[in-house]
Amino acid sequence: MNKKIMHKMRSIITRALLKNLTISMGILIFIYVLFDFLLMPIFTRHWQSVAVPDVTHLSSQAADKLLSKAGLIAAKGPEKYDENFPPGFVLFQNPKAGSPVKKGRRIYLTVGKGEKVFPMPLLVGKPERDVKFLLEQLNLHLGSVTFENDNFYHEGVVSNQSIEPETQVAVGTSVDLVVSIGIEPTEFVVPDLVGKSEDDAKLSIKKAGLTLGEITYQETNKLVPSTVINQSLQAGLDVAKGDTLDIVVSKLAGSKEGKKPW
Numbered sequence: 654m655n656k657k658i659m660h661k662m663r664s665i666i667t668r669a670l671l672k673n674l675t676i677s678m679g680i681l682i683f684i685y686v687l688f689d690f691l692l693m694p695i696f697t698r699h700w701q702s703v704a705v706p707d708v709t710h711l712s713s714q715a716a717d718k719l720l721s722k723a724g725l726i727a728a729k730g731p732e733k734y735d736e737n738f739p740p741g742f743v744l745f746q747n748p749k750a751g752s753p754v755k756k757g758r759r760i761y762l763t764v765g766k767g768e769k770v771f772p773m774p775l776l777v778g779k780p781e782r783d784v785k786f787l788l789e790q791l792n793l794h795l796g797s798v799t800f801e802n803d804n805f806y807h808e809g810v811v812s813n814q815s816i817e818p819e820t821q822v823a824v825g826t827s828v829d830l831v832v833s834i835g836i837e838p839t840e841f842v843v844p845d846l847v848g849k850s851e852d853d854a855k856l857s858i859k860k861a862g863l864t865l866g867e868i869t870y871q872e873t874n875k876l877v878p879s880t881v882i883n884q885s886l887q888a889g890l891d892v893a894k895g896d897t898l899d900i901v902v903s904k905l906a907g908s909k910e911g912k913k914p915w
Contacts, residue, residue: 705760707750709743713764716743724756730763736823740767768823775818776811781832784811788828796829800859803833808860834860843898845888851879851902858898866897876903 703723708716717727735744745763748754774791776784781798788795796815806812813831816822834856841862846854851868858865871882885899886892 702753702755705748705750705752705754708746711743713741713743716762720760726759728759728761730761732764732766734769735765736768738765770821770823773816773818773820773822776814779811781809781811792824794825794827796827798830798832800832800834800856802837804836806833808833808835838862841892841894843886843888843890843892846881846884846900849881854881854900862894864895864897866899869901870904871901872906873903874906878903878905
């Protein structure tokens with residue numbers, strides 16, 4: 654048999670093998686497509702919908718198990734701070750509970766990070782007004798504010814805070830402040846309080862180195878409520894440190910007694 658005939662026979666066999674291989678591959682692809690898109694959905698009932706279970710307020714692990722049991726997939730969504738639930742609990746879900754979805758659907762879960770905490774800022778050395786604004790911005794609660802003489806911090810500057818800086822605190826935490834009223838006086842003179850508001854009068858007595866005594870409330874409609882009408886010691890009088898000073902404060906007729914002494 655000459656070379657030309659041998660070459661021709663090889664070519665025929667090769668083409669036949671390629672043809673058979675192509676046909677075989679086509680059959681395999683057809684079977685795969687048929688199985689994946691027709692037989693598998695029928696076998697798994699993929700077209701059936703299920704109601705999404707309610708997994709809110711469950712731990713993420715419990716939510717994952719419940720969704721998996723329903724043929725659904727738990728997918729991690731955004732995280733959010735929430736003081737009402739410990740970290741790792743589901744706050745929201747999408748789609749919502751009861752929504753009809755196909756099996757295999759992803760259910761996105763918003764998981765809580767617990768209560769938001771952050772380091773307490775340094776308040777000492779800052780003006781009282783700025784500190785109050787800062788506390789409001791941080792959603793911290795202003796507690797009691799007391800006023801004390803201080804030889805270092807100027808009047809109106811915060812000289813002490815109830816929570817040390819860098820301490821981890823949560824939103825809504827109450828912070829007490831001490832505000833400087835300047836250095837303690839060396840001479841003690843009765844301040845003129847008549848016409849001042851009750852709060853201003855209390856502060857003036859404190860700054861003068863005196864002690865607030867009894868507050869008497871007198872009904873009148875001629876003055877703004879909580880205005881000082883009279884004082885027990887004459888303004889400008891030289892007195893000793895810590896002497897007691899009583900005041901009379903206005904109130905509307907029929908109203909209850911006003912603020913108590915500091």
